[in-house]
Amino acid sequence: MSGGFKDNGMRWGLGLTGRGAALLVVAAVALAVAPFVADRYLLSVLTTVLWFAYVGQAWNVMMGFSGLLSLGHALYVGLGAYVSAALFVHYGIGPWAGLVPAVLVAVAAGCIIGFLGFRFGVKGVHFALLTIAFAEVARVGFDHITWLGGSGGFFLPVEAGASDPLNLRGSPTLFYYVVLALVLGALALSRVLLHSRLGYQWLAVREEPDAAEASGVDLFHARMTAVAVSSALTALGGVFQAFYFNNLFPEQAFSMGRSIEIILPAIVGGIGTLVGPILGAFILTPLGEALTFVIETGGLDLPGLKQLFYGLALVVIVVFRPEGVWPWLARRLGLVRQPGEGA
Amino acid sequence: MPIDYYLNIAASGLLTGLVYGLAALGLSVIFGVVRVVNFAHGEMMVAGMYGAVLLGGYAGLDPLLAAPLVAAVLFGCGWLLQRGLVNRFVERPEHMQFILLLGIATILVNGMLMLFGPDARNVAVPYSFDTVEVGPLLLDAVRLRAGAAAIIVAAALFAFFRFSRTGTAIRACADNPLGARVVGLNIDGLYALTFGIGAGVVGIAGALMTLLVDARPQLAPEYTLLSFIIVIVGGLGSLPGALLGGVLIGVSEALAGFLLMPSLKSLFSYGVLIVVLLLRPQGLLGKRS
Numbered sequence: 001m002s003g004g005f006k007d008n009g010m011r012w013g014l015g016l017t018g019r020g021a022a023l024l025v026v027a028a029v030a031l032a033v034a035p036f037v038a039d040r041y042l043l044s045v046l047t048t049v050l051w052f053a054y055v056g057q058a059w060n061v062m063m064g065f066s067g068l069l070s071l072g073h074a075l076y077v078g079l080g081a082y083v084s085a086a087l088f089v090h091y092g093i094g095p096w097a098g099l100v101p102a103v104l105v106a107v108a109a110g111c112i113i114g115f116l117g118f119r120f121g122v123k124g125v126h127f128a129l130l131t132i133a134f135a136e137v138a139r140v141g142f143d144h145i146t147w148l149g150g151s152g153g154f155f156l157p158v159e160a161g162a163s164d165p166l167n168l169r170g171s172p173t174l175f176y177y178v179v180l181a182l183v184l185g186a187l188a189l190s191r192v193l194l195h196s197r198l199g200y201q202w203l204a205v206r207e208e209p210d211a212a213e214a215s216g217v218d219l220f221h222a223r224m225t226a227v228a229v230s231s232a233l234t235a236l237g238g239v240f241q242a243f244y245f246n247n248l249f250p251e252q253a254f255s256m257g258r259s260i261e262i263i264l265p266a267i268v269g270g271i272g273t274l275v276g277p278i279l280g281a282f283i284l285t286p287l288g289e290a291l292t293f294v295i296e297t298g299g300l301d302l303p304g305l306k307q308l309f310y311g312l313a314l315v316v317i318v319v320f321r322p323e324g325v326w327p328w329l330a331r332r333l334g335l336v337r338q339p340g341e342g343a
Numbered sequence: 344m345p346i347d348y349y350l351n352i353a354a355s356g357l358l359t360g361l362v363y364g365l366a367a368l369g370l371s372v373i374f375g376v377v378r379v380v381n382f383a384h385g386e387m388m389v390a391g392m393y394g395a396v397l398l399g400g401y402a403g404l405d406p407l408l409a410a411p412l413v414a415a416v417l418f419g420c421g422w423l424l425q426r427g428l429v430n431r432f433v434e435r436p437e438h439m440q441f442i443l444l445l446g447i448a449t450i451l452v453n454g455m456l457m458l459f460g461p462d463a464r465n466v467a468v469p470y471s472f473d474t475v476e477v478g479p480l481l482l483d484a485v486r487l488r489a490g491a492a493a494i495i496v497a498a499a500l501f502a503f504f505r506f507s508r509t510g511t512a513i514r515a516c517a518d519n520p521l522g523a524r525v526v527g528l529n530i531d532g533l534y535a536l537t538f539g540i541g542a543g544v545v546g547i548a549g550a551l552m553t554l555l556v557d558a559r560p561q562l563a564p565e566y567t568l569l570s571f572i573i574v575i576v577g578g579l580g581s582l583p584g585a586l587l588g589g590v591l592i593g594v595s596e597a598l599a600g601f602l603l604m605p606s607l608k609s610l611f612s613y614g615v616l617i618v619v620l621l622l623r624p625q626g627l628l629g630k631r632s
Contacts, residue, residue, distance in 0.1 A: 069438045071445075120621045124437050125380045129571055130620055133613045136568060140610045256564045260445060267442055303461070304453035304560075311449025318442045319428065322435070 020335030031180055035173040043172050047244070049285040050179040051237060056265030056277030057186040058233035063263070064272035065194065066226035067206030071128045072113075072135030073262045076106040076231045078253035079138070080238025082148055085156055085248060090147075094167040095243050103235045109134065110231030114224050132256065139254035149248070156246040168243040175244050182240065183278060186233055190274050193229070202226055206272075234262075257307065264310055268317050270324025279326045284313060347479050352597050354480050358490030360593015362551050364586040365493040366566065367573035368500065369545035375580035376517040376537040379429055379440050383448035385566030387542050390451060391417060391549020392558035393459055399466035399553070406466055407492055410550035414543040421542025425535040433534070448567065456560040463557035471554075485554040496547050497586055500540075504582070513537055517580075545570075565609070572616040578629020587628060591615075 016024060034046055055077065062068045083102040087093040113134050117127050143151040162169045168178070193199045201222045204212035213219050242248060252258060269280025288306040295302055321328055330336040370384045381387075394413035398404040404412075424447070432440045473484035504510040515523045516533050524530050556562070573592050577584030592612055600608035619626065 063438070069441065071441075116617075116621055120624070122620055122624060125441070126575070126620055126624060128441060129575065130617065132568065133572075133616050133620075137610060137613045137617075140607065140613075143606065144604075256568075257449075260449060263442075302457050304456035308450055308453035308457065311446045311451075311453065314442055314446030314449065315428070318439055318446065319431070322439055 015336045017334055017337055019333070020330065023335060028184075035176055040172060043176055045286060045289050047172065047176050047179055048289070049281050050176070050183050051240065051244075052261065052265050052285055053278040053281035054179060054182045054186055054240075055234055055237040055262045056269070056281055057183070057190060058230050058237060059262050060266040060271065060273075060277050061190065061193070061230040061233065062226050064266060064276075065190075065199065065206065066202040066223060067209075068223060068226060069128045070131040070227075070230070071256075071259050071263070072131030072133070073230075073234055074254050074256070074258035075109060075131070075135040075138050076234035077238040077241060077258065077262070078135075078142070078248075078250070079106040079109055080235030081242035081248055081253055082142065082154065082238075083235075084239040085154060085242040086148055088167070088243075089154070089156060095239055096166065096168070099236060099239045102239050103232045106231045106235030106238070107228050109138075110227045111224065114227035118220050118223050132259070135254050135256070135259060139250050142250035142254065151250060154248045156242065158246050168240075175240070179240060182236060187274060187278070189229075189233075194274070198222070198225060260314075261310070264314065266324075268313060268325060270326035273324065273326050275330075276324050276326040279329070280324070283325060284310065287313075349598070351480050351482075352601050353594050354477075354482060355486050356594035356597025357590055358482070358486040358593070359555060359597065360590040361490040361493040361497075361586070362548055362555070362589075363569060363573055363593050364589020365497055365551070366545050366548035367570045367577070367585040367589050368497060368582060369541040369543075369548065370570045371574050371577075371580060371582055371585040372500075372544065373538055373541035374574070375582075376513055377425065377429070377433065377534045379433065379538075380437075380444070381538075381541065382441055382444035382567060383451055384545055384570045385568070386448045386451035386455075386563040387417060387421070388545045388549040388552065388566045388570075389455060389558060389560060389563040390420075391546035392553050392556075392562075393455060393464070394546065395550035395553040396464045396466055396558050399468075400464075405468055406550045406553045407488060410492065410547045413546045413550045417546030418539040418543035422535045422539035424542070425538035426531075429538065430531055430534060448563070452560050452563040455563070459558075459560065461560065463559045465557040466553045468554065489551040489554045492551055493548065496544065500544060501582065509533075509536070569609075569612065572612050575624075575626055576615060576619050578626025581626065581628045584626055584628030588626070 031046075031050075035043060038046065055073070058076075059070065059073050062070050080099075080102040083105045084095050084098040087098040087101065088095060113131060116122070117130050122130055142148060148154045159169070163174075164170060165174055168174075194203075201212065201217045204215070204217055205219055205222045209219055212222075238253075264284055265280035266277040267280065268276075268284055269278065270276030288309055291309055292306050295305055317324070366384070366388050369387075370381055373379060373381045373384075391413045394416060395404075395406040395409040398409035398412060399406060402409075428443065428447075429440075432443055468485065470484040470488075475482050475484055475487055504514055512523070512528050513533050513536065515526075516528060516530055516537075520530060523533075569592070573588035574585055575588075576591060577586070577588030592615065595611055595615065596608045599611040603611075
């Protein structure tokens with residue numbers, strides 16, 4: 001897995017120039033005031049964008065920071081969503097309390113996969129397949145849990161006009177600010193982690209596992225923490241998703257297609273970068289939405305068009321900008337300090 | 344419950360498993376030589392299914408006769424794909440290759456969804472409800488034909504790699520790419536040929552599969568995973584292993600579908616995959632690298 005990443009200085013921190021910092025502040029202010037100017041549709045698109053940015057950031061902790069390719073991240077989204085929804089529907093436990101067990105269950109699943117994978121030396125494509133296999137087992141398994149609606153779907157009660165932030169029930173604006181907070185929180189956490197002892201271990205393990213181990217890094221511990229952090233963050237995205245959409249289907253929640261949607265933002269924006277997954281989501285989701293919008297106003301109904309476009313985006317990016325859009329854009333626009341330009 | 348009953352189910356599972364094995368053979372050939380994992384394998388298989396459905400619907404061709412045509416088209420597509428895109432990725436990090444092929448898989452499956460819709464399509468053959476008595480067993484004619492065709496194609500493939508000059512050259516590439524280059528083999532050409540052969544073989548498997556299952560785009564990711572499972576169970580890169588793995592998965596799926604619930608049968612394959620990955624990652628017939 002090593003050798004795919006260039007050390008060009010900007011990955012270790014944001015490393016922004018004055019212009020880059022100014023742009024970041026403008027973007028943050030624009031996002032903060034968006035609900036006051038955007039209409040309902042635009043706000044829902046922004047919420048989707050931020051959700052994909054967030055799960056992209058979560059996936060990035062495993063692939064981008066630690067070099068562990070997970071193609072089954074839908075598992076953690078689905079577990080987080082189902083656990084929190086089940087607690088709410090069956091026991092009346094709200095999401096703010098329910099997110100704790102939801103995260104714990106997802107982390108437990110991640111640790112089982114990680115433990116099996118790392119202890120038994122499952123590497124490369126075999127590790128990726130192990131992650132897919134567990135997501136698929138969950139998909140087929142949840143289809144048969146009648147307590148959670150089975151394949152017919154699991155639904156959360158919806159009251160029109162309810163405003164109960166303590167149970168995460170309320171207006172689109174509430175959900176928008178929650179997901180915005182998640183994105184900013186994940187950004188801050190990623191920044192702190194990358195500059196911690198653990199973060200440097202992750203990068204060492206990603207680049208040269210053997211050399212890292214020889215210099216005293218506990219490979220197993222470093223990789224397990226990466227899986228734990230990534231699955232915990234992803235599960236929070238699942239909790240949000242359950243209460244935002246109010247319906248869950250195993251065929252969607254745990255599907256391979258969902259796992260691919262999760263890896264898209266980081267790949268398009270830049271694997272292993274802090275800003276990449278956010279930028280990637282802001283590029284892809286609006287384009288996908290616009291495409292669907294144009295086709296639907298044209299009176300056509302083409303299911304699969306948006307996904308086809310996403311597939312095309314994957315191919316184009318990996319062929320022409322394998323390091324992602326953000327590193328390239330940041331260099332071109334002078335948003336980050338170049339290596340050797342002084343700290 | 345008489346033992347004949349179980350034997351019957353195992354025999355039909357074995358015949359289905361031969362078709363699975365043929366599909367996995369395509370994946371194994373591509374991985375064994377080009378060292379690229381074809382994440383779009385099931386998508387190519389379903390493309391083969393739709394090829395047979397179209398040829399059956401418009402030209403009235405039996406899937407067994409449509410298979411060579413489908414193979415030719417998919418061979419061309421596979422050849423072009425390797426020449427145009429995958430070849431540049433042979434030396435790139437693994438995850439880049441996976442992402443490229445996942446992108447291609449996404450394009451293929453959604454392209455088919457847009458072209459053919461989500462509904463199941465089938466080919467009508469006159470012998471679809473016939474049964475054949477073989478000793479104590481009572482087998483579906485469609486299954487028997489599909490299984491027999493899969494054996495013939497697999498045998499032809501083994502013969503090609505074993506006895507033909509080109510096949511020998513491809514094996515040389517697989518064993519030692521640098522050495523093959525030194526003795527003057529055109530590696531890029533042979534890689535394209537191999538990818539084409541892999542795609543053609545899975546196309547045939549798809550055409551045969553239309554005798555047993557209706558074509559739906561949603562089958563594609565399932566078949567990709569199924570091919571992976573079979574190849575890993577049999578041993579990545581081992582051709583006899585792929586066929587053996589296919590039969591094992593076919594039989595165990597059939598028995599699991601009968602003893603548990605049909606919808607749970609895939610769970611069984613994933614369970615087998617996880618156990619093999621952990622206990623014998625090189626697969627049943629694979630060599631430890």
